[in-house]
Amino acid sequence: MRFILLGAPGAGKGTQGSRLSAEYQIPVISTGDILRAAVKAGTSLGTLAKSFMEQGKLVPDDVIIGIVRDRLAESDCANGFILDGFPRTVAQADALGKMLQQNYGVTLDAVVSIVVHEEELVERIAGRRVCEQCGASYHVAVARPQSDGICDQCGGKLSQRKDDNEETVRSRLQVFNEQTAPLVDYYQQTGLLREIDGMGDMAKIYSDIVCVLKK
Known part of the structure; x- marks a missing residue:
């Protein structure tokens, strides 16, 4: 099983991805995680990515695609994978499709889009x-x-992350919507897109995802 999880920040991709990974015995591949791993490992692509990240610039598509290609070549991806956070643009989606076909002779099985209302995401x-x-x-x-304000597990202080304030969240969602709307159209045209209502109970959402993947 090879599929993409699409969804805005707060849509529940991380929660669902973890359960789906255990269900299908395949890894969840997060662009952010593999970027950090490549930088830490000091690979040639990781070093190149680091140079852009340190300057506060977006990592170019060809570098991101190269890092994803290297990750997909690892043995734990032989039976499939779940992509979270990649692709982000139509250009990346096009490159991913070509890479899977040319390098591995496979195609995606589905693109699962978890849809949640913006006000719910902000909340x-x-x-x-x-x-x-x-x-x-x-x-x-x-x-x-x-x-209030105290962690049940260790007694530590609870705080809000800087990028979790409402103004920043709305800005992040605007960027996501601008990038992702064309991507949704792209995968809809290929027949791979499966939209899931992400407003309900987490167990129900998980069940709905499994159901569309079985089809």
Whole structure:
């Protein structure tokens, strides 16, 4: 099984990706994670990516695609993979399709888009609180700690990440929408797109995703 998880920040891709990874015994490949791993490992592409990241510039498509290509060549991807955060643009989507066909002789099975209303996304992300000590996550509305501002697990202080404030969240969502709208159209035209209502219960969303993948 080879598929992409699409969805805005806060849509639940991380939660669903982890469960789907265990279900299908395939890795979740996050562009951010493999970029950091490539930089840490000091690979040639990682070093190149680092030079752009240190200047605060976007890593060029060809570098990102090269890093993804190297990751897909690893043995744990032999039976499939879940892509999270890649592709972000139509150019990257086109390059991914060509790479899979030319390098591995395979194609994507599906592109699963988790759709959540913007106001719900803002509420989800802006309400997140993270323990400064152990990294445990909470939410002011749906996952409150036993004592306000205090982590249940280690007693550390809970705080809001700088990029989780409402103004920043709305800006991130605007960028996502600008980048992703053409990508949704692209995969809709290929017949791969499967849209999932991400507003309900997490277990129901997971069940819906598994159902469309079986089809």
